[in-house]
Amino acid sequence: MHTLPLVPRSEIEQRIHRLQSYLQEHQIDGVLLAQNVDLYYFTGTMQNALCYIPSAGEPVLYVKKSVVRAEFEAHVEVQPLGRMRELGAVLSERYGSIHKIGLELDVLPYATAHFYQKLFSEAEMVDVSFALRHIRSVKSAYELSQIKKAAQILDDTLTKVSSWLRVGMTELELVARIEYEFRLQGNINLWRMRGFNSELALGMVASGGTASTPTYFDGPAGGLGVSTASPQGASFREIKANEPILIDVSMIVEGYMVDQTRIAVIGELSAPILEAYEVARAILRKVEEQGNPGVAWQDLYATSLEMAKEAGLSDYFMGYGADQAKFLGHGVGIELDELPILAKGFSQLLEEGMVIAIEPKFTFPEQGVIGIENTYVVTANGLESLSVTPEEIMKIEL
Amino acid sequence: MHTLPLVPRSEIEQRIHRLQSYLQEHQIDGVLLAQNVDLYYFTGTMQNALCYIPSAGEPVLYVKKSVVRAEFEAHVEVQPLGRMRELGAVLSERYGSIHKIGLELDVLPYATAHFYQKLFSEAEMVDVSFALRHIRSVKSAYELSQIKKAAQILDDTLTKVSSWLRVGMTELELVARIEYEFRLQGNINLWRMRGFNSELALGMVASGGTASTPTYFDGPAGGLGVSTASPQGASFREIKANEPILIDVSMIVEGYMVDQTRIAVIGELSAPILEAYEVARAILRKVEEQGNPGVAWQDLYATSLEMAKEAGLSDYFMGYGADQAKFLGHGVGIELDELPILAKGFSQLLEEGMVIAIEPKFTFPEQGVIGIENTYVVTANGLESLSVTPEEIMKIEL
Numbered sequence: 001m002h003t004l005p006l007v008p009r010s011e012i013e014q015r016i017h018r019l020q021s022y023l024q025e026h027q028i029d030g031v032l033l034a035q036n037v038d039l040y041y042f043t044g045t046m047q048n049a050l051c052y053i054p055s056a057g058e059p060v061l062y063v064k065k066s067v068v069r070a071e072f073e074a075h076v077e078v079q080p081l082g083r084m085r086e087l088g089a090v091l092s093e094r095y096g097s098i099h100k101i102g103l104e105l106d107v108l109p110y111a112t113a114h115f116y117q118k119l120f121s122e123a124e125m126v127d128v129s130f131a132l133r134h135i136r137s138v139k140s141a142y143e144l145s146q147i148k149k150a151a152q153i154l155d156d157t158l159t160k161v162s163s164w165l166r167v168g169m170t171e172l173e174l175v176a177r178i179e180y181e182f183r184l185q186g187n188i189n190l191w192r193m194r195g196f197n198s199e200l201a202l203g204m205v206a207s208g209g210t211a212s213t214p215t216y217f218d219g220p221a222g223g224l225g226v227s228t229a230s231p232q233g234a235s236f237r238e239i240k241a242n243e244p245i246l247i248d249v250s251m252i253v254e255g256y257m258v259d260q261t262r263i264a265v266i267g268e269l270s271a272p273i274l275e276a277y278e279v280a281r282a283i284l285r286k287v288e289e290q291g292n293p294g295v296a297w298q299d300l301y302a303t304s305l306e307m308a309k310e311a312g313l314s315d316y317f318m319g320y321g322a323d324q325a326k327f328l329g330h331g332v333g334i335e336l337d338e339l340p341i342l343a344k345g346f347s348q349l350l351e352e353g354m355v356i357a358i359e360p361k362f363t364f365p366e367q368g369v370i371g372i373e374n375t376y377v378v379t380a381n382g383l384e385s386l387s388v389t390p391e392e393i394m395k396i397e398l
Numbered sequence: 399m400h401t402l403p404l405v406p407r408s409e410i411e412q413r414i415h416r417l418q419s420y421l422q423e424h425q426i427d428g429v430l431l432a433q434n435v436d437l438y439y440f441t442g443t444m445q446n447a448l449c450y451i452p453s454a455g456e457p458v459l460y461v462k463k464s465v466v467r468a469e470f471e472a473h474v475e476v477q478p479l480g481r482m483r484e485l486g487a488v489l490s491e492r493y494g495s496i497h498k499i500g501l502e503l504d505v506l507p508y509a510t511a512h513f514y515q516k517l518f519s520e521a522e523m524v525d526v527s528f529a530l531r532h533i534r535s536v537k538s539a540y541e542l543s544q545i546k547k548a549a550q551i552l553d554d555t556l557t558k559v560s561s562w563l564r565v566g567m568t569e570l571e572l573v574a575r576i577e578y579e580f581r582l583q584g585n586i587n588l589w590r591m592r593g594f595n596s597e598l599a600l601g602m603v604a605s606g607g608t609a610s611t612p613t614y615f616d617g618p619a620g621g622l623g624v625s626t627a628s629p630q631g632a633s634f635r636e637i638k639a640n641e642p643i644l645i646d647v648s649m650i651v652e653g654y655m656v657d658q659t660r661i662a663v664i665g666e667l668s669a670p671i672l673e674a675y676e677v678a679r680a681i682l683r684k685v686e687e688q689g690n691p692g693v694a695w696q697d698l699y700a701t702s703l704e705m706a707k708e709a710g711l712s713d714y715f716m717g718y719g720a721d722q723a724k725f726l727g728h729g730v731g732i733e734l735d736e737l738p739i740l741a742k743g744f745s746q747l748l749e750e751g752m753v754i755a756i757e758p759k760f761t762f763p764e765q766g767v768i769g770i771e772n773t774y775v776v777t778a779n780g781l782e783s784l785s786v787t788p789e790e791i792m793k794i795e796l
Binding site: 002005049114129177180192202213215218255323334 | 399400402403404405432433434438442443444445446447462463464465466467471478501503504505506507508509510511512525527570571573574575577578581582584585586587588590594595597599600611612613614616620622623624625626627628629633634651652653654720721732
């Protein structure tokens with residue numbers, strides 16, 4: 001049918017095994033997956049389908065469109081979906097009666113979930129979304145290899161940025177060049193996010209005070225955007241000399257993202273801005289040591305808050321004033337807002353194989369955003385960076 | 399705060415007025431809007447917020463982030479959101495007790511809607527999503543002017559395509575060039591879709607048999623895509639001579655999209671492919687005449703099915719075999735899957751000002767997809783094309 005690389009069969013088997021262990025432990029009869037990313041993760045195909053994974057035994061992927069493509073790509077049994085109304089009966093016949101069914105209640109639209117509820121009128125619906133996200137947060141060697149490829153492409157592209165940058169070019173011109181290079185390397189141009197209303201194109205590329213424009217986006221940097229209908233990221237503003245140029249971008253390989261931030265400048269940055277940058281790097285060094293398996297997610301955030309405070313920069317950390325973001329990092333994978341979340345209230349523990357983008361940044365109104373971000377994997381010996389780009393500020397002579 | 403164009407105040411006032419008429423007619427006390435696109439449409443800002451619009455009186459936008467930006471952009475009263483748990487009480491205090499509240503149950507995640515339900519424990523929740531989409535389907539002169547600007551940029555870019563196209567370039571190279579040009583003109587690179595799991599980057603650009611690769615996407619063309627994690631649209635396949643090159647792309651201005659398809663070829667197309675193209679154009683001519691206010695949406699689809707049948711092309715119309723799409727066109731605006739839907743079962747009537755992308759296409763396995771798409775506005779005298787690109791096949795000499 002086609003020659004695109006398939007997800008290895010062993011990946012799918014291991015993932016289903018981990019999910020089934022969870023289901024058995026929590027006495028859930030099975031899950032009905034509907035979200036495209038979860039379907040891809042647990043079956044190997046992103047065709048329009050529903051997948052029932054029982055707590056024991058073989059899953060079935062019920063496909064609406066395209067059945068032939070799903071048959072080629074999936075590593076689970078494929079059946080045509082048929083009439084949705086009969087799905088409850090079809091599943092009972094195959095798996096016996098279902099008392100407790102897990103659904104992705106964090107993303108399933110209310111009307112859809114309500115419809116499913118009628119299909120399984122005798123079953124209790126439970127939200128398994130955190131469990132699914134938790135399973136997905138621990139990456140395999142296969143997944144890490146995709147993220148590493150993405151990190152290399154990102155780095156290759158950044159080495160060209162210094163030859164493009166000039167005073168008077170717009171933020172949008174810079175973004176368009178980066179996107180163009182990424183796209184030629186197979187970027188899918190879909191920066192998937194799980195959160196309701198969350199959306200992103202490429203990342204946050206903005207210069208000087210424009211980068212500090214507050215936005216709806218739950219992140220440390222904002223950006224003016226090109227219209228009120230896309231109020232974040234790059235704008236038509238021209239890049240000036242001697243101001244921080246924030247290049248926070250994500251490249252995607254086989255669905256997997258790397259997230260990275262570097263700073264460029266045409267000319268020189270002021271001493272306070274440079275000092276804040278060194279504080280951001282010091283925070284990275286500290287949490288790299290701290291980030292061992294068994295450490296609570298929130299502890300890394302607490303460390304960063306403390307270091308920002310010691311440096312007298314609390315007011316500018318991860319945004320300014322009422323628009324401060326309340327986290328230090330986020331999991332990345334097929335979605336940009338995966339687990340873990342390095343924020344207050346998350347007492348869950350780091351595990352080997354979790355992949356986290358950590359992004360200490362400082363926002364100075366009128367002056368801009370300065371900071372750094374690497375994507376890390378948690379290893380037995382702390383955090384190992386998957387980002388390969390040197391951390392020095394990219395300086396272009398005026 | 400910034401110099402981006404704002405949505406005119408009169409737009410917001412008219413939109414709220416139309417929604418309030420609906421609420422009064424259906425005895426709904428008010429709606430709580432949460433989705434970013436609906437928020438933008440009814441307030442003028444896309445900040446992170448909830449908007450309560452009562453059936454009579456003034457709406458309030460409760461903003462989480464960024465309050466200052468929302469205050470600058472919105473044409474309704476802005477209040478900081480405060481504690482979500484208190485929102486029910488805050489609203490009752492201001493608007494009196496709420497018995498029936500409208501929500502966007504087609505897009506609101508189940509867990510979120512469930513949380514709102516607790517806030518308004520004495521109120522009945524009703525789904526107003528179709529009504530919201532219906533109001534949004536009728537465009538104002540302001541909205542039409544944005545779509546016309548987008549159509550002009552799309553056309554300007556297409557005139558360059560013939561100088562780029564060459565045998566051996568990949569589909570992805572072509573897409574990257576188009577995206578680059580669009581981006582410099584302010585495209586936001588977010589092709590918003592309302593449907594669960596629906597996503598798109600630029601459109602469907604594919605060549606020859608690759609364009610006929612079936613996908614999950616609910617549309618007439620498929621495409622291989624660059625990976626199984628993005629199984630649609632352009633791929634790394636090289637463009638060959640004498641095959642149809644499908645260029646189905648959307649440009650976005652101030653959030654508003656135009657959707658258009660044209661065909662290019664390097665060399666010549668075969669007679670059967672050219673004949674199918676003329677059938678597609680004949681379908682457009684016929685429905686342009688038919689598409690008057692008061693005509694049922696489904697009638698235009700029925701016309702196209704009949705004409706495809708007369709031409710002996712039913713099996714190839716809007717996809718092939720089990721993967722045929724069951725519609726002729728879709729509304730476009732801030733989302734790519736707006737109302738109206740030209741499909742069986744939609745007996746609703748066309749209204750003046752509705753904007754519809756109509757896309758008769760034929761899919762020939764191994765050979766490719768051929769067809770055409772214009773974006774139209776419904777006028778008192780039938781459909782008027784907002785697309786300005788000549789319909790002739792773009793021929794490049796071998």
